[in-house]
Each structure stands twice: as C-alpha cells, then as structure tokens.
Amino acid sequence: MRFSGTPDYVAGKDLMVAVNAAIALERPLLVKGEPGTGKTELAFQISGALGLRLIQWNIKSTTRAAQGLYEYDAVSRLRDSQLGDPRVNDIANYIRRGKLWEAFAADEKVVLLIDEIDKADIEFPNDLLQELDKMEFYVYETDETVRARHRPIVIITSNNEKELPDAFLRRCFFHYIRFPEPETLAAIVEVHHPGIKQDLLRAALTQFYEIREQPGVKKKPSTSEALDWIRLLLAEDVEAKDLRDSPSKILPRLHGALLKNEQDVHLFERLAFMARGRG
Structure with a gap:
C-alpha cells in the first residue's frame, strides 16, 4: 500500500516519501505548512488513491479530545426515564460514537483526518496520546475496551498556531509542506x-x-x-x-x-x- 500522488494532486517526492513512511511505521502523519498549501486535501487524495474511506474530524477551539472517542448523553437518558422509555435500561443506547471510535470500528482500513489540531486547547494532543499509540480506549459507562479492527492511516494537520507537546510529536512522523517553487x-x-x-x-x-x-x-x-x-x-x-x-x-x-x-x-x-x- 503506497501513495504516489494522483492526477489531481501534485505531490513532491519528499511528501510521497513522508506519506509512505508513516504508513509503513503505522504512525500518524503530522503535516504542517502555510494555510492553503494542500494539507487537508492530502488526506482526501490519499483516500482516493488507495481506495480507502475517509473519516474527517474537524477540530475547533471548543473541541475536546473525549468527543473523538465518545459522548455519554445523560440528559437524554434522564428525559427518557421520566417518560418511562424502556431504552433507559441499556446505557449503550446513550453512547454517541466519535470519529476515532468510527475509525476503530470500521470493517476495513480507513483514512482518519484530524484537521487543524492546533485550533484546540494545548492539552488536546496529550489527551489522545494513548489512544493514537495503542489504537484502543476504554468506555467507562459500558465497561468495554474498544480496539481498532484495522489500524487506520491517520493524517493530522496543523497551521502551526500553537506548539504541540513533545510527547505527541514523538509519536508522529512529521512533514512540512514548503510553499511550492x-x-x-x-x-x-x-x-x-x-x-x-x-x-x-x-x-x-x-x-x-x-x-x-x-x-x-x-x-x-x-x-x-x-x-x-x-x-x-x-x-x-x-x-x-x-x-x-x-x-x-x-x-x-x-x-x-x-x-x-x-x-x-x-x-x-x-x-x-x-x-x-x-x-
């Protein structure tokens, strides 16, 4: 499984080397560069070139790392209990899967794009260290461990608005997209x-x-x-x-x-x- 660019995306040799190195090492590819240099588009092109489904997680300033795993909707469960809905007997009915869970649960290998990670709080990358490293996480409400069926190709983009933690950087393969000649x-x-x-x-x-x-x-x-x-x-x-x-x-x-x-x-x-x- 190798990426060699597409007819619609002009990828330099160093970028193709970085993508294929990240795939071989099974590490997230952290891509930095000026806004508008094709960082986000790269994930779409990798998805198309390799014939893999793309799962996109757009990061905002209010995004929390836990949202990528799952969210427990306690409010809906309380409302349903007041209405006598039998669904309240199974807490799993109120667990909303995040993008990482979706990628981990996929029946096939996928491309997971974590877009503009530097928009989030400084602790956001640290909160995903173990999940991206071990490709698993624990769901406390249902007492289960979710493990990736197939390790996804993870593409992480950053506009360099914030410095990312060293511990996070150590777990990534890094590439900076220089402005084209x-x-x-x-x-x-x-x-x-x-x-x-x-x-x-x-x-x-x-x-x-x-x-x-x-x-x-x-x-x-x-x-x-x-x-x-x-x-x-x-x-x-x-x-x-x-x-x-x-x-x-x-x-x-x-x-x-x-x-x-x-x-x-x-x-x-x-x-x-x-x-x-x-x-």
Whole structure:
C-alpha cells in the first residue's frame, strides 16, 4: 500500500516519501505548512488513491479530545426515564460514537483526518496520546475496551498556531509542506486549468511571487488563493499583456482574491502611487 500522488494532486517526492513512511511505521502523519498549501486535501487524495474511506474530524477551539472517542448523553437518558422509555435500561443506547471510535470500528482500513489540531486547547494532543499509540480506549459507562479492527492511516494537520507537546510529536512522523517553487505551482495550476495560455501563466505567477516577496506583506497569498486569482483572470479573459502593461500593475488586477486585509491593500496602493509619481 503506497501513495504516489494522483492526477489531481501534485505531490513532491519528499511528501510521497513522508506519506509512505508513516504508513509503513503505522504512525500518524503530522503535516504542517502555510494555510492553503494542500494539507487537508492530502488526506482526501490519499483516500482516493488507495481506495480507502475517509473519516474527517474537524477540530475547533471548543473541541475536546473525549468527543473523538465518545459522548455519554445523560440528559437524554434522564428525559427518557421520566417518560418511562424502556431504552433507559441499556446505557449503550446513550453512547454517541466519535470519529476515532468510527475509525476503530470500521470493517476495513480507513483514512482518519484530524484537521487543524492546533485550533484546540494545548492539552488536546496529550489527551489522545494513548489512544493514537495503542489504537484502543476504554468506555467507562459500558465497561468495554474498544480496539481498532484495522489500524487506520491517520493524517493530522496543523497551521502551526500553537506548539504541540513533545510527547505527541514523538509519536508522529512529521512533514512540512514548503510553499511550492514556481515550476511546481505552474504544474498545480495546469492541473486545475488545463490548456491555460503559457504567457498568461508566466505573467500571473511572476506577479504572484512578487506579491509574496514584497517586504511588509502581512498575509502572503497561498496556493489556493493563487488558483482562485488565476480562475478569475481566465473568467475575465485577461491577457498576459494586461497584467504586464497595466500602469497600476503593482496593485494586481482582481486583487481581492490575493490580498485579504486592508493593511496589505494599503501597502500596494502606496507602492502604486509612488510608482506613478516616479513615472
């Protein structure tokens, strides 16, 4: 069982090595990188390439680790007992399975995505150490141990908003998705927009990387934002010369797809004003 990329996902050699190493070691793959570099999409592509079902657990700031295992609905049981419902005699009727339980109980091997783990409380990763390591957990209410029938392929993503505990990191195989080089990004664009004119692609990527490398930019545009921007350029039938010859090219055409805060917009407006003054 090896991952070698897909026609819809341009995976570098180092990323494929990381995925296959994590599968061989049977350890979670912790993937970090800038937002929009394809961390979440990676799990979907692994699922599709290997023909495995994907179970996705989206982490929020309020998510608790126990929710991934199970939750006991005591309120519903109390209400049913007041109504004389015979279901109250079996506490298992009020156990709600979490995403880890779903993955452990699957009849086949699955891909489990724990998405944006750094959004949760700092103790969240520590609370999952044993469960992800031993692939089992104990249910106190029913006095049973749930063990994984087939060890899932676990993909964990992080935007690096919080440092993760050392004990958690030791149990993972780590890979950082670097921002793609122009040649790689060009290949990604061509996957999403086959047949794009090469002169437009070169002009757009040149301007895109100039924006990313501009000193003072607070939020650098990501891969997904580059794809959105180029999609708009194609929809508006913008030509390469329109990007190169525009007198205000420092502030890019349709810049709302690339610049996502007012500070960066003001920065490029000032640069455009200074360029016109020099002209």
